[in-house]
Amino acid sequence: MKANYDVVVIGGGPGGSSAAALTAAAGHSTLLIERESMPRFHIGESLMPEVYWPLSRLGVIDRMDELGFQKKLSVQFVTNNGKESSPFYFRQHDPRESSSTWQVERSRFDQMLFERAAELGADCYDQTRLLDVEIDDNDCATGVRVRDAQGEEHRISCRVVVDATGLQSFIANKLGLKEINPDLKKAAIWGYWKDARRDDGENEGATIIMQTQNKDSWFWFIPLSNGITSIGCVGNNDYMLKQGLKPEAKYEHELSICPGLQDRLKGAEFQGEIRVAKEFSYTTTRHAGQGWVLIGDAFGFIDPIYSSGVYFALETGVRAADAINEGFAKQDLSGAQLAKWADDFKDGSSWIRKLVHAxxxxxxxxxxxxxxxxxxxxxxxxxxxxxxxxxxAGAIFDDMDAAIEADKRAAMSMREG
Structure with a gap:
């Protein structure tokens, strides 16, 4: 680990690894650090089809198939009374190769991207903890302080810091830039099952979203490789974690009131342990400054329901890397340059946010x-x-917003009548 780099990227997930890979490939000295020992566990296993394009930029499409990840060709929804929608087959709308995506074990997926960054020239260190990002009175990042795997502390100067620290969102918390969405304070309880029943044929690898009977929570059903399925429950934080039940008991109760899961779990065996995460939705009021930029979940987080997290991490990592490389060429590492992609990204991702609220x-x-x-x-x-x-992209919402308001009025009339 050197004492000076052009770019320091904090966080070895999809966003950090993609940003480090592309800045290093452009010839800029790049350090990528990850707090945990790689490979490490992470949630967020279902990929949107549009991940094809950033993964193609990184040159890893062939590796996705070589690693044997479960193919995902569709998504399906199940109502609170167990009625299943027809699968949304991606290729029916877009027959290109990019319509086929994957369900991934994040430990293997993230390790592949971490190694790709190293192949393209980044210095990559795991078990390295960020202690601080040094930002001066002029809002300029000048370096970082880290502790390595041997416990030694280092001060590293750099010209750009890329914050890919995920939900920790280090710089946003340091500078007070986070804004929590009060309507999307969610928690997730999940675990892994062996031999849960999947559908046949092309819907075998589908992500299935299932409502519980009272609509206070919903389950994800994500088929992974080797017969393992990720099954998790999401609801409001207070409903999931503050009703006097331990997470294990709460998970069992929600399973019992999810009609879509009953047949799928007959003969299935739970693996490992129950896991819990609070997933508060938030945005950031600024996304970059002189010599620093936020990407991935450090930029903002919406909700797990439509599996947008990994795609957004990869997309922001690639976009930020392009802006950094251009900034070095122009000798302009201002916040405006480093976040020149952010408004377009926010405009697009806002449609996912509206779909979540719907x-x-x-x-x-x-x-x-x-x-x-x-x-x-x-x-x-x-x-x-x-x-x-x-x-x-948002053309659907004029009619959808009107329908939502009409449905709300109808429900209110029924309650009052």
Whole structure:
């Protein structure tokens, strides 16, 4: 580990590794550090189809198949009474190769990206803890302090710091830039099952989103390789964690009131331990300054429901790397330069945020809406794919917003009547 780099990237997840890979490939001395020992466990296993493009930029598409990850060709929804939607097959909307994606074990996936960054020239160190990012009175990042695997502390100067620290969001917390979304304070309880029943054929690897009977929570069903399925429950933080039940008991209770899971778990065997995470949705009020930039979950976090997290991490990592490389060429490492991509990214990702809010509106039915507005099926599939960075990405919401308000009024009338 040298004492000086052009770029220091903090966090060895998809965002950090992609940013480090592309700045190193452009010839800039790059340090990538990860707090945990690689490979390490991480949640966020279901990939949107649009990950194809940043993974292609990184040159790892062939490796995805070589590693034997479960192919994902569709997504499906199950209502609170167990009614299953027809699968949304991505290729029916877009027959290109990018319509096929993957369900991944993040330990292997993240390790592959970490190693790719090293192949392209980054100095990559795991078991290295960030102690501080040094930001002067002029909002300029000048370096970092870290503790390595041997316990030795280092002060490293650099010209750019890329914060890819995930939900820790180190710089945003240091500078007071985080804004929590009060309507999306969620918690997740999940675990892994062996031999849970999957659908046949092309829907075998589908992500399935299942509501519980009372609609106070929902389950993800993510088929992984080797017969293992990730099954997790998400609901409001108070509902999931503050009702006097231990997480194990709460998980069992929510399983018992999820009709879509009953048949799928017959004969299945729970593996390992119950895991818990608080997943508060937030944004950041600024995304870069002189010599620093936020990416991935450090930039902002929406919700796990549509599996956008890994795609957003990769996309912001690639975009930030391009802006950094251009900034070195122009000798401009200002916040405006390093975050020149951020407004476009926020515009696109806002449509996913609106779709999340629609799902959490209990009075609203996606099935009923699509029957009334079949012309929006392609637009909805675009959102589920992650194809959101174009002018018509939000075209569905004029009709959807009106339908949500109508459903709310109808529900209120029924309660009052």
């Amino acid at each position: 799902y959490y509106t209990n009075e609203f039915s996606f099935g009923r809406f699509m029957k009334a507005h079949p012309q929006h099926s392609g637009n909805l599939t675009d959102l589920l794919i992650g194809r959101i960075f174009h002018d018509q």
